[in-house]
Amino acid sequence: MLHSAAALSPIVLLGTAILTPLIAFKKRQLAFYTAVLGLLGALGVSVFNLITVLVHGTVHYHFGGWPPPIGIEYVLDPLSAFLTLVINTIALVVLIHSYRVVPRETPGREMAYYAVVMLLLCGFNGIVLTGDFFNLYVFLEISSLALYGLIAVGEKPAPVAAFRYLIMGTVGASFYLLGIGFVFVSTGSLNMADIQAILPQMSQQPTVIVGLSLMVIGMAIKMALFPLHGWLPDAYTYAPSTSAALVAPTGTKIGAYVIIRILFFVFGVSFVSRVLPVTEVLAWLSAAGIVFGSVLAIAQREFKRMLAYSSVAQIGYIGLGIGLANPAGLIGAVLHVLNHGLMKACLFLVSGNFRYRLGHSDIGRFDQSTRRRMPWTSAAFTAAALSMVGIPPTVGFFSKWYLALGTIAGSRWLFLAVILLSSLLNAVYFFRILEKLYMKNPSGEAAPREARSREVPVSMLAPTLILAAALVLLGLLNAFIVKGIVTRVLPAGLL
């Protein structure tokens, strides 16, 4: 029972994906409820799994009873348990928010939409839980295909953006697959733990080095690591609000997760920092991405597009934390997966709210009347913006704190400067919007002053506010998460 729970959440989600069209065939509204129920089930499993791991330690589950390396193994360790919980929780909040958004933005297609969302989440859960490189590839493709669909149903340019992502994503997946091939040729195994045991005997082999490089490059594309981020801005901008809110907080983190797995759990710190300096390259590219993404975010005029570029920068935080290859850095990276997930989900829900009520999210058209109409959405935005700037006690501050400790522990002063400087850049593009919302007078007669606020419905407002509150609450309580979970994520051998 305990063991089989490790593989349960992808199966529940896959089952829901199949059931959704069947149940909602006659009555479209049922699709939403089916999806929420399925996700609630998966979330329940994730909570149970996390508790299991924290109490009993790592759980291994052998699919069909076949032992590895022949069979497929599912590994529930603190990292995978933590990450599935994060993904499923954020997805649930976004899904509840979607109750009114999906019928409005993709009318008539609710049934297919929710089924595909379930597939996407099934893929994400599978990627995180599997202990097998090839099985991981399978789930990667499941989630990617679902994602192309979720993006393509958006605005007019969305199919083009989705196609571009499809090309890039396929290239990434192919790189990864090639990489596995190389590793398989030299080790004869696809099981992560098995490969980890075999590698020390053959670490200097060119095939292993090429395999590692290809796998990391493939995942860097999925993660949208600078300069491989080209697909991301268009995809996030033109995707439907719900798709963007689902993918932005979780999708790229999956790539980051796989990189952490490959680097620290399979190849080991000394290999990836000394034999082949992957972490060093990762750190530099991430630092460049932080600056690049932040500067481009300042230049954007559309709210969602700005958030997309900001994501490029924030992925850099995670990449930098990984690249530092020390405990504090990795704590910062893993914590930022959660923190950035919450912040970005909140911000994309805010953008969804604006679009729902105003029909646009052009930064230039925000003014005081926007805020008067939607005071609570604006308040949630303010909280998320302060968190992005890194004002305590929000979660954003603590990400910055641990990452700063990581750079100092490694005496990487330039990276410290980049992390701190990027807060200022964030301040520029977020305060620009705050100034408009709270101070800019509506121009002309075009925007009549409405006496009453016209907030979005509760089904949209509640998720937005819950996420905003979580930013402060989890910020204050971050040490519990760090001590209870994140420090136990650290692989053996990391100093």
Next chain:
Amino acid sequence: MTMNPAETYGSVLPLLAVLVSLAAVPLILIFGRQRNLREFWTIAASATKFALVLSLLPGALAGRSAETLLFDISPGVSLALKADPFGVFFALIASGLWIFTSFYSIGYVRGLDEHKQTRYFASFAVCLSATIGIAFAANLLTFVLFYEILTIATYPLVIHKETPVAISAGRKYLLYTLSAGLLLIAATAITYHITGRLDFRAGGIFGGLSLSAETVRILFLLFLGGVGVKASIMPLHSWLPTAMAAPTPVSALLHAVAVVKSGVFGVIRVVGFVFGPDVMRRFGLGTILVIFAGVTIVLASLMALKQDNLKRRLAYSTVAHLSYIVLGAGLLSSAALTGGMLHIAFHATMKITLFFCAGAIYVNLHRENISELDGIGRAMPWTMGAFTVAAIGLAGLPPINGFVSKWYLGFAAAQADQPIVLFILVLSGLLNAAYFFPIVHRAFFRPAQNLEGKKEASPAMVVPIVITAALSIVFGLYPDLFFRFYHLAMSVATQIFTGAAP
């Protein structure tokens, strides 16, 4: 003079003192449309806050510090509030003057029929929570937390008028203070890396560690950049005159007391409780402080001379006087630190009086420039009388309290055999007289212009003015009256310089 070894005991009072004004924020927002009820919550919060802080005074005087230990906010570093003598000292001033500012604010915003008054009072309450949090922060990370909250909570007050000038002042303010916050975070993280601890400890936490001179100096400069912006040490000062775009009560409490004093409070925390006098001396860090402070005092005073806008002149004067306190920290002696700390309190009562006067003149006559103040002493005798008292005090003349703090600083400079410092103090006194006394002269001895029928501002404004001026005289004559400021300052200095901490 010997101190009992300081002891701490668990108590929720420090936490309550921080939270009481935060709890008032929702009430202020809910009753936003009923003005009197809304203002009632501000007054109630300020009175309660002051009472709570005051209740911590006897313990602090007896060397017993109340401490609220909450939970960890980073592994091994807790969110902790401790009402040690230095914290109580600063909290008393900030919370006490908030009461007067609240009454004065009501008169001010109603007199001018200001917009968005609810936001104004709510932000003020958050600022005071943050300030008391800074005062009681038991470790650097807690300090940083409240320091950053103060930065953000002050922003809506700086941009309150929402004019282009105010908005650009807000941007400048954020650029300076957020950058400083980043330096402070970096310095805190480096300190944690070196020492593995972040608690404030009288005498410093670097004792007994082998440190390279380079590391220590860079770290000190990072700290100085972090707290130096709010303390407006030159060249980090220029946000302060710009921030005068804020309504006058904001300038009075935040830009003369809470925000800027949080900066100098931070300087003393860093000097006395992080580095400690030994490390400061060993690496010549005190000298760095003294040089920055000395230059700031002279240059800011000269710049004050040139200002015609009354609030800007007061702002430059504040820049100069804040560096008196920095100087007190930099001289690294018990007497100097006592003088510096007393100046935190005494400059506060004097400068808040001056800002209150500037605000009363603005509300009543809509005049902002010194050249327009001819003869107003006859229309507003109480206001300008209070102004005169505070001006005399800032020039360092008895019997006003400014004399007391300056006397200690001068004494310490002489004791340390620093004739240049002594000269700067004397010169600064003359410059103070040069930029304040002409205003007094104009107000009382020049013929009035267009002042027929003009009288004092509303009592809500004039009464606080007279009280703060009276306090300046009272503390000039009896520095230890009521709140034992002198005693507290002495005990803090003794703790730091004899290391009589746990």
